[in-house]
Amino acid sequence: MILACSxxxxxxxxxxxxxxxxxxxxxxxxxPAAGVEPRFVVVDGATEAYDAIRWVEHLVASFVAHTGPAIxxxxxxxxxxxxxxxxxxxxxxxxxxxxxxxxxLTEGSFATFLGCRLADLDGPGARWEAAALGDTVLFHIxxxxxLSHFPPIGVDEFGLSPAGVGTRPEALDPMLRDLELGAxxxxxxxxLFVATDxxxxxxxxxxxxxxxxxWWALAALDHDAAFAAIVADQRAAGRLHNDDVTLLRVRLLTxxxxxxxxxL
Amino acid sequence: xYEQTFSRANPGCIVFLLDRSDSMKxxxxxxxxxxxxxxxxxxxxxxxxxxxxxxxxxxxxxxxYFDVGVFGxxxxxxxxxxxxxxxxxxxxxxxxxxxxDSPLRxxxxxxxxxxxxxxxxxGSRLPxxxxxxxxxxxxxxxxxxxxxxxxxxxxxxxxxSFPPIVINITDGMVTDSxxxxxxxxxxxxxxxxxxxRDGRALLFNIxxxxxxxxxxxxxxxxxxxxxxxPDLFGISSVLPSSMVANARGARVEIxxxxxxxxxxxxxxxxxxxxxxxxxxxxVRDR
Numbered sequence: 001m002i003l004a005c006s007x008x009x010x011x012x013x014x015x016x017x018x019x020x021x022x023x024x025x026x027x028x029x030x031x032p033a034a035g036v037e038p039r040f041v042v043v044d045g046a047t048e049a050y051d052a053i054r055w056v057e058h059l060v061a062s063f064v065a066h067t068g069p070a071i072x073x074x075x076x077x078x079x080x081x082x083x084x085x086x087x088x089x090x091x092x093x094x095x096x097x098x099x100x101x102x103x104x105l106t107e108g109s110f111a112t113f114l115g116c117r118l119a120d121l122d123g124p125g126a127r128w129e130a131a132a133l134g135d136t137v138l139f140h141i142x143x144x145x146x147l148s149h150f151p152p153i154g155v156d157e158f159g160l161s162p163a164g165v166g167t168r169p170e171a172l173d174p175m176l177r178d179l180e181l182g183a184x185x186x187x188x189x190x191x192l193f194v195a196t197d198x199x200x201x202x203x204x205x206x207x208x209x210x211x212x213x214x215w216w217a218l219a220a221l222d223h224d225a226a227f228a229a230i231v232a233d234q235r236a237a238g239r240l241h242n243d244d245v246t247l248l249r250v251r252l253l254t255x256x257x258x259x260x261x262x263x264l
Numbered sequence: 265x266y267e268q269t270f271s272r273a274n275p276g277c278i279v280f281l282l283d284r285s286d287s288m289k290x291x292x293x294x295x296x297x298x299x300x301x302x303x304x305x306x307x308x309x310x311x312x313x314x315x316x317x318x319x320x321x322x323x324x325x326x327x328x329y330f331d332v333g334v335f336g337x338x339x340x341x342x343x344x345x346x347x348x349x350x351x352x353x354x355x356x357x358x359x360x361x362x363x364x365d366s367p368l369r370x371x372x373x374x375x376x377x378x379x380x381x382x383x384x385x386x387g388s389r390l391p392x393x394x395x396x397x398x399x400x401x402x403x404x405x406x407x408x409x410x411x412x413x414x415x416x417x418x419x420x421x422x423x424x425s426f427p428p429i430v431i432n433i434t435d436g437m438v439t440d441s442x443x444x445x446x447x448x449x450x451x452x453x454x455x456x457x458x459x460x461r462d463g464r465a466l467l468f469n470i471x472x473x474x475x476x477x478x479x480x481x482x483x484x485x486x487x488x489x490x491x492x493x494p495d496l497f498g499i500s501s502v503l504p505s506s507m508v509a510n511a512r513g514a515r516v517e518i519x520x521x522x523x524x525x526x527x528x529x530x531x532x533x534x535x536x537x538x539x540x541x542x543x544x545x546x547v548r549d550r
Contacts, residue, residue, distance in 0.1 A: 015273030047269070048317045096323045098370050098389050103316045162513060242269070 002121040002188050003253045004029045004038035009227035010246040014235060022047070023196050023246040024056035024111075026064045030118065038118040039064045042136050042248050044196040046110040046164065050100075054090075055109035059083060059165060063115050071117055071129040071183075077176050080165060087167045108167035112136045114194050118186065118250075128192060129183045133175060134164040137200035139193040140184050141219070144212040147190075149204070150182040158201040191219050192250040198243035202234060218249065265463040266504035268426040270317075270329045275359075276426050277331045277418045278314065278542050280307050281407045282351060283434035283472075285338035288398040290435065290474035295531035299472045300396035302531050303433045307334060307394045310538045315364045315391075326364035331418060333357045337407035339399030346400035348410040352393060356414040367391030404434060405443035408451040412458065415465060419458050428465045430455060431524075431541060435472040437492050452499035466501040468524030468541045470534060479529050481537065482522040493527055500525040503541075511540045 006027035012018050022045035030038035041063040045052030062068060062083055069079035087109070095101035112134025120126050130138050132151045135158050140147045163178035165171075186192075195203055206214045221227055227247065234240035270276040288300035295302050311332065318326035333356050340349040350356045353366060370389045408430075415428045441448040458465040471493055482503065486494040500523040503511075511518050516536075526537045 013271070015271055050319065051322050052320070054322075092322050097319075097364070098391060099312065099315045099326075099364060100319050100323070102312070102390065103319050107316060159509075159513070 001032060001254070002118075002126055002186065003032070003255065004118055004121075005251045005253055006038070006040055006248065007221075007251075008246065008248045009221060009224060011228050011231050011244070013244050014242050016244070020053075021244050022049075022052045022056060023244045024053075024060045025194070025246050025248045026060035027248060027250070028064045030121075032122070036066065037121070038250070039068055039116065040194065040248055040250060041113070041115040042194040042196060042246055043111040043113050043165070044134070044136050044244070044246070046112075048107075049109040049111070050103045050107060052109050052111065055087065055167060056111050058087065059111060059113065062086075069115075071115070071131050071181060073176065073179060073181065076131055076179060077172075080172060080175055083165070084167055084169060084172070110164050110166045110171075112164045112197065114138055116192070116194070118252075121186075126186050127183050128186055130181070132180045132182070133178055135159070135197040135200065137195055137197075137203075138182075139195070139200075139203060140186075141191040141193065141215045142187065142189070144215050146207050146211055146215070148184055149200075150184070151180045153200075155201060155204045155208075158197050186252055188252055188254045190252045191215070192252070193218065194246075194248040194250075196244065196246045198241040199231075199245040199247055202240045205239070218247070219251070221247075221249070266426065266506045268424065268460075268462040270426065272328050274422065274425040275329055275331055276542075277333075277357065277415065277422065277428040278310075279333040279335065279357070279411050279415060279428060279430045280310075281404070281411055281430065281432040281434075282307060282334055282336045282394070283338060283402060283404070283432075283436075284336040284341075284397045284399065285402040285435075285439075286399050287402070287435050288338070288396075288472075292472070292531075293474060293476045298396065298398070299435050299474060300398045302534070303470075303472065304394045304396040306433070306531060306534045306538060308390075308392055309535050310542060311363060311393050312390060313539065314360055314542070318360045318364065326361045328359050328361055330360040331357050332360060332363060333411065333414060334394060335407050335411045336397060337403050338401065339397050341395075341397050346403065348403060348407045356411075357418055363393065367393050368395070401439040402434065402437060403440040403443070404432070404438040405440045405446070405448055405451045407432075408448075408455050409443065412451070412455045415455065416458050419460050419465065423460050425460050425462065427460045427463045428458065429468070429542060430465060431468045431470065431538065432496075433470040433472065434496070435474070438495075448495065449499055456501060463504065464501075466504070466524060466541075467499060468537075469496040469500045469526075470529065470537065471496050471525070471527045473528040475528070477528045479533055480525075480527040481529065481533060482518050482540075483525060483527075484519050484521045484523070489527055497523060497525050507540060507543065510543050514540075516540065
């Protein structure tokens with residue numbers, strides 16, 4: 001039986017307050033006894049989106065809930081409609097200005113999306129199944145090497161994709177058109193990372209340079225401060241674009257960790 | 265270069281030079297109304313877009329992502345006579361939260377709910393900051409000189425920001441070249457020599473025409489343009505690669521080396537040009 005053990009690291013854009021971090025991530029490591037499979041999700045609210053924090057929190061909470069969608073086109077289409085309806089139902093009763101009302105009606109909110117579930121972890125068909133809209137990326141690592149990344153975006157393609165989960169019903173058709181599905185076989189000892197765009201782009205560049213050191217270092221990360229130091233160093237060196245960054249790590253183990261690590 | 269995003273730590277600066285000369289009273293064949301009305305609508309639309317981009321929280325004010333300026337040249341409705349006059353409450357450069365809070369009025373979309381150029385929504389009322397005005401000649405050099413002083417000061421105070429973007433909207437011949445010993449090309453060169461650490465100031469030109477003629481959008485050559493199109497093309501900045509990439513990401517075809525210039529645009533194209541020319545990051549197809 002493979003068990004999932006997830007941890008998330010995040011840091012806001014330099015110049016923003018911590019509460020202005022507009023990514024969001026959530027995970028549920030599953031419950032083998034109850035037949036509940038692990039699910040995890042990372043989303044990246046667009047810089048110009050309206051009330052992005054409410055939208056991204058709404059998306060991640062809904063995705064990892066026990067009622068969250070299966071990783072199929074049809075199920076995700078139904079889920080997109082559900083989350084859009086809930087967003088509209090929770091609209092402010094009154095808007096402070098005509099500009100705010102205009103933004104809510106014409107643009108609304110928007111976020112890139114990478115949602116994943118782990119399936120059949122007790123048998124030979126153990127695998128990840130993921131859905132993506134936009135440039136939040138899943139990396140599958142085995143023995144310190146990158147097996148694959150999903151969606152299979154190139155280093156020069158970040159920031160160019162218009163895909164994401166939007167709040168406007170008119171966005172539904174483009175979302176379903178752009179939705180990408182992927183899967184990969186997993187083994188105990190593998191590590192999955194999910195990163196938002198700026199960090200994902202940096203990971204691809206660094207992996208091409210010295211991937212073994214990179215993945216071992218990230219697999220061993222054990223404190224928010226250590227993550228923040230890496231991000232600060234890379235931003236200062238001009239290698240990491242100044243953006244909100246999020247790294248969700250899922251280690252696949254054969255037994256639950258013996259130690260509980262708390263970051264203080 | 266040209267990679268900085270707009271943020272409160274490093275806001276952007278977008279300045280419009282708005283021709284308010286007498287010839288702007290001519291009809292805009294492609295979009296109806298006068299050239300002055302069309303130009304004012306386009307500027308109002310982009311000011312609204314900048315306010316909308318800066319409106320983030322429920323019930324909150326706009327975030328200070330931009331400083332904006334509008335300089336009218338030709339008729340001066342406040343001071344009277346001919347000259348150059350700041351058109352946003354008489355102030356040269358205004359933080360976007362102040363623009364957000366102080367439209368002249370709020371009105372229904374002129375084109376009605378089907379008017380795609382204003383993102384109209386049924387029942388939606390939209391703010392207006394700039395009124396159409398026309399009269400006198402076309403002191404374009406003086407406008408660049410006046411705006412340039414403020415742009416220079418802004419760049420000195422924001423060395424890490426995306427460099428200032430200056431967008432000139434005109435229908436014709438400059439009437440004050442040379443001005444103060446320098447011709448239009450020299451004034452444009454002085455303006456675009458202003459820089460931040462992220463690059464030199466950008467000057468884009470919108471050449472309106474009362475005639476029916478094909479639109480020319482983001483050209484790489486001045487061939488085929490009527491006078492004074494070649495001169496305006498010549499002083500227009502090459503679009504930075506970041507803007508080209510964003511435009512291509514939004515499925516707009518733009519050649520490498522294209523300049524920030526448009527001739528004879530209808531209102532929808534004009535708004536589209538302004539969106540491309542003021543967008544530097546985070547393209548999202550919402």
